Amino acid sequence: MRTLYHHPLSTQSRLVRLAMNEKHLVADEREEPYWLRRGDLLSLNPSGDVPVLVEEDGEIICGGRVICEYLEDESPEVSLLGATPKARAETRRLVDWFDSKFCTEVTQFLAGEKLYKRVALGEVPDSRAMRAGRENIHAHLEYIAWLTDRRSWLAGDALSLADLAAGAHISLVDYTADVPWSDHPLAKEWYVRLKSRPSFRPLLSEMFPGVAPAAVYADLDF
């Protein structure tokens, strides 16, 4: 069986697990505290990061988007990229949007401070950073509403990696109830549909030691 080294704090790990669940692919999942930069992980991935997928033949595939593209190449039956070059470009643009812009403007300021710092480093969150994250998230939720007002899902009329990348980030921010859902009903409608999918269930049942999830986190009817 494949082995997936991952961690629930890593949005790239969450993305790969969601994609594998959507594609009905299984792996032996091993939680790896990547911030410790253990030798075993470094020998698999010189960048020292998760996720890492190890194939049965020993082949090693490193990195969230790299693994997702690889699985799309290897198992195209359930496509998460799109049918045409232009559809795939739109999916990839939005994956990058969440992995770059949303990540630096929201995820790092909220989940980075409230979860990663506490769980991984044992540090106290910075209230200025959290305030910035709470301000920045509104524009992103408006963008989600704008997109899903025109399309069924973020990148088009089918669920794609764009939704899963967004879900990977937003679910982590939602763990501490930092998504202002009541101000953004259209974005909420999209997220209700997304988190109700069976692919989300394993992630929503996990807890970080020492930080209880908000009531809204795993609630499908929030």
Place this chain on the structure above:
Amino acid sequence: MRTLYHHPLSTQSRLVRLAMNEKHLVADEREEPYWLRRGDLLSLNPSGDVPVLVEEDGEIICGGRVICEYLEDESPEVSLLGATPKARAETRRLVDWFDSKFCTEVTQFLAGEKLYKRVALGEVPDSRAMRAGRENIHAHLEYIAWLTDRRSWLAGDALSLADLAAGAHISLVDYTADVPWSDHPLAKEWYVRLKSRPSFRPLLSEMFPGVAPAAVYADLDF
């Protein structure tokens, strides 16, 4: 004809121009000072960044890696990703290596300080940042030597986007003579081969106003 909005200070723009040259694709190239966040650019790409490719039919493709994947989909005759899923995964892993690790550990500290700050912002470079970049670059040049000691090019036996991504970053750092080539003969041997390719010629002939390139920059026999 296609239109490519780009800027020589943007490593993602350099990557796309190199990839298009290798694939013998032409575009009407328009230099866009992306840091000004002009309305025209924002209307094409809500993230406000270059490169942006506009197709003849008006379709807009945003972002360096997104455009490269799109061109690979649309024009696979000259492949820059690789023939198998595993080869493509290795190419993408190394593209991410240069766009993430090399970028934050080297490019931003050297080209970011010495070129972007001066040309785009009119600011003075930070000597501490430059010192960090000059220290960090050694490990990356050793990694290039390690890879090219085992393979003809970075990701395998054919030139790929991995070499072009590395070249996009390194050529910018080399503009101000900040690559310690004499300490890294194997990496230098790879870069001599890379920069001698016709795809590099247009980039090496460009100059940033107010900052003359180092003698080594466009020299193919340095």
